[in-house]
Amino acid sequence: MKSNRYYIELSDRFSAKNYLPLPVVLTRAKGVWVWDVEGNRYLDMLSSYSALNQGHCNSYILQVLKKQAARLTLTSRAFHNDQMALFLKKLCTLTGYEKALPMNSGAEAVETAIKVARKWGYYKKGVAKNKAHIIVCKNNFHGRTTTIISFSSELQYRDGFGPFTPGFKLIPYNDPSFLQRALNKNTIAFLVEPIQGEGGVVIPKKGYLKECYKICKKNNILFIADEIQTGLGRTGRLLACDYEGIKPDILILGKALGGGFYPVSAILCDNHIMEVLKPGDHGSTFGGNPLASAIAIASLDVIIKKRLASRAKRLGDWFMKELKRIKSKNIKEVRGRGLLIGVELRRPARTYCEKLMELGILAKETHKFVVRFAPPLIIKRSELAWALPRIKEVLSG
Numbered sequence: 001m002k003s004n005r006y007y008i009e010l011s012d013r014f015s016a017k018n019y020l021p022l023p024v025v026l027t028r029a030k031g032v033w034v035w036d037v038e039g040n041r042y043l044d045m046l047s048s049y050s051a052l053n054q055g056h057c058n059s060y061i062l063q064v065l066k067k068q069a070a071r072l073t074l075t076s077r078a079f080h081n082d083q084m085a086l087f088l089k090k091l092c093t094l095t096g097y098e099k100a101l102p103m104n105s106g107a108e109a110v111e112t113a114i115k116v117a118r119k120w121g122y123y124k125k126g127v128a129k130n131k132a133h134i135i136v137c138k139n140n141f142h143g144r145t146t147t148i149i150s151f152s153s154e155l156q157y158r159d160g161f162g163p164f165t166p167g168f169k170l171i172p173y174n175d176p177s178f179l180q181r182a183l184n185k186n187t188i189a190f191l192v193e194p195i196q197g198e199g200g201v202v203i204p205k206k207g208y209l210k211e212c213y214k215i216c217k218k219n220n221i222l223f224i225a226d227e228i229q230t231g232l233g234r235t236g237r238l239l240a241c242d243y244e245g246i247k248p249d250i251l252i253l254g255k256a257l258g259g260g261f262y263p264v265s266a267i268l269c270d271n272h273i274m275e276v277l278k279p280g281d282h283g284s285t286f287g288g289n290p291l292a293s294a295i296a297i298a299s300l301d302v303i304i305k306k307r308l309a310s311r312a313k314r315l316g317d318w319f320m321k322e323l324k325r326i327k328s329k330n331i332k333e334v335r336g337r338g339l340l341i342g343v344e345l346r347r348p349a350r351t352y353c354e355k356l357m358e359l360g361i362l363a364k365e366t367h368k369f370v371v372r373f374a375p376p377l378i379i380k381r382s383e384l385a386w387a388l389p390r391i392k393e394v395l396s397g
């Protein structure tokens, strides 16, 4: 049996250093539990940044994957396949949109939304050529492509990667008056996360999204919601936007859409927007492939059949209440919605995550001072209860 150390040294030698993972090497998983190569068991409270809402190695999704993998995996979009249409129909029906466009990673879906919004701006809104701009929020996270980091406010995400894509304007999050002031005749869209997950689980005040949505409607601007992390049950509703009763003009999904098995993302909007795309305008070799589509259908089925959204609400409310009861001078704030919970500390969160690991809990710091707790939504109350005293021990230390 090889040790954690063995693989970490191997990885140090051969992999790029663009991550700083916790020093644990995982080799198998089931549900909410993962095991390292030395046989130690951990509770996964990160869920791969919410890509594992259905839990690790869900047996139903696995069965669908195996069947589809043995039948047809890839056609490219040069030909039709018999899974994609079923996937998109399910996704549209579930979210109430007329059209969907499948991609692979989240960042690709954000790029797709930007392209669709820009083309809509020129062909439908009548913005002068190459003048369109999109308003985004400070402290955002929308992915890592060159265009997306062009509008990041995180210095490290940009440093050394210029020149940047123009056409974006940053405003502070959580105050609609900045949106009102930032817009002009060339504004085509407002791109926003309903909760800033990577930004430290920042929850805007009630009515913020609705007010922004109203401003967008009044000014013929597309409201684009990046629900890659907050969507698909994570916050206690199917979509975090459901809390404010708004339907974004463009909805971006990813992460849990692939059930933890496969990268699947998509954008959704109504036909009057999607119709700006013509054959050849946009594409992806793997986007909408039959294996991805079959997996996505199964992943959505699990979210609905297991009622993961209401489960996230019920257990999240309880777990957050319990976390708030922890008395510790180290804790500045506990905040969250559903099972997307952040504990803001007064000292860098990394050392707390290392200590949690030693006690069998895998969580990750985000934004230096915040520990995020976002377990798979299939988690049981008893499993959260198992974690509580351990979290209390570490956070009080």
Ligand SMILES: *Cc1c(COP(=O)(O)O)cnc(C)c1O
Pocket: 049, 105, 106, 107, 108, 110, 141, 142, 143, 144, 193, 197, 198, 226, 227, 228, 229, 230, 254, 255
């Ligand atoms: C994870 C994430 C992305 C990027 O998704 P990738 O699959 O890593 O490209 C974009 N937006 C939000 C809100 C995310 O959480």
